[in-house]
Amino acid sequence: MEEKxxxxxxxPRPNTSPTGLPNHWVFGVCHVDLEPQGDLVIAVNPKSSFLKQAGPAQILKLGTAAEKAEATISCLLDAFIKADATNSPxxxxxxxxxxxxxxxxxxxDALKKHGVKSEICRVGVCTAEEIDILESPPLLxxxxxxxxxxxxxxxSRESFFVPLKKCSKCNSAYYHSRGCQKDHWKDHKHDCRRLASGTYSxxxxxxxxASVDPNAPSPRKRNRVSISSTVVAYKRADTACGLPLHRLVFTGxxxxxxxxxxxGQDVKKIKTDHEDAxxxxxxxxxxxxxxxxxxxxWHDPSLTRAPRPxxxxxxxxxxxxRQIQAMIRNRVGVGKSPSTNDMKAIIVEAFGANWVDKLPVYQLATNTIDQGVPAGGHRY
Incomplete structure (x- = not known):
């Protein structure tokens, strides 16, 4: 525990996350009726619904609140120490x-006892809304x-004593037990048939x-993009290429x-994503x-920035x-966010009657100009 x-x-302990949302988390313990049986400590950011978890451990069967707290904080600290699948800071x-x-x-009391910094030892009580979020956390x-x-x-596969087994038909879905595979079939069967036929997004x-193509691993390996790091926190598989695209563009x-x-052959489907990246x-x-x-x-400091011209x-x-950004700086100064009135004045001045069509350009300009947004203690 001392090392943990x-x-x-x-x-680092920023007051906002790298995406600018409040760095506030709600946590609790839930029982998981799987092998090995035990309890998970789950922490959720209520604003982003981002989920952290650690375990399984034996917590809920313990007798006193103090004993449960001891076991809880061990998992809770693990949940924040370990890097998530996106390799975010x-x-x-x-x-x-x-x-x-x-x-x-x-x-x-347990946090204080083990020497956690005093400013982070204070634990509040969830609001009713936070309780709803915690009791029904979003599935990854x-x-x-x-x-x-x-x-x-x-x-996660680290939670089990045996390796995950893959679906023998499509070789693309993984399960820790036959029971989980059977339970998932109603959701998986459409993808299974499509993938088995060779149709891929x-x-x-x-x-x-590409993970098994002997010609493909080189750029994958150079850009340090693993399978799990591309898929977490996205809702659609055909639009979730942000991480690999960013790193491929970043390194040229x-x-x-x-x-x-x-x-693959359908790379044209991500043409707009590629252009944006x-x-x-x-x-x-x-x-x-x-x-x-x-x-x-998405950033990895070991990668060298060398985009193609x-x-x-x-x-x-x-x-x-750049022209729009210069107008923003002239109007509001450096490190400040333009207001709605600023936006109207700038886009009308810059684009005239064509301003509606140019809103995406203005949005790109504001997103890539210094507005004084805190970076959570991390630097690119």
Missing amino acids: VLRFNNL TFAPWTWSTLDSVTAQAVQ TVFPGDISRCHNCRM PLEYYDIK QDTPANMKLLF RIQVLLDPPVGSPAHVFNLQ ATEAEENMIKEV
Whole structure:
């Protein structure tokens, strides 16, 4: 526990997450009737519905609130120390709360006892809305090809004593037990038949086919993009290519040949996503910009920024964005956010009667300009 507390105390503790939302978490314990049986400690950010979990452990069977708190904080600290599947920067919560005052006090006492920083030992009590969120936490989205967790119960593979077994028909879904596979069939059968026939979305191709293509691993490996890191926190597999696209563009590996090799024949389906990723990287959003903060979740400091040269169309877009950014700075100053009135004045001045069609350009300009957005203690 001593080493765990030391690592937790050394985590940065921003008051907002890298995406700009309040760094507030609600946590609780729930029983999981699986093998091995035990309890999970779940922490949820109420604003983003982002989920952290650790366990299984024996908690709810313990006798006193103090004993339960001891077991709870061990898992709770683990949940924040361990990097999630997106490889986002890890950080300690700014504030946190739990279901009731008895648990809150017991956890607070246990944190103090083990030397957790005093400013983070205070544990609040959840609001009614937070209790609803905690008692019905969002399931992690799992897409075909994700080998990091059981596709039915969503528990990570590290939670089980035996390796996950894959669906023998499509080789793209993974389960820790026959029971989980049977329970998941009603949801999986459509994807199973489609994948078994060789029909893949670009992300599915990336995760399933490119991972075994002897020609494809090189750009995947260079860009440190694993299967699990591409699929977490997205709702649609055909639009979840943000991480691999960003890193391919960032390192200049997004050549037509590589794109086809990594995303398959239907790579044209992510053409707009690819174009957006290129503009974002070429604009090189500065610290303090919303885009910079958002991109932190995808950044790997070991990668060297070397995007391919901008096309003529991209140069024109960048020039237009820079002009808008200059107008924003002249009107509101550096490190400040333009108001709605500022937006109206700037776009009318810049675009005249054509301003409606140019709103996306203005949005891109504001997202990639320094607005003083805190980056949670991390830098690109």
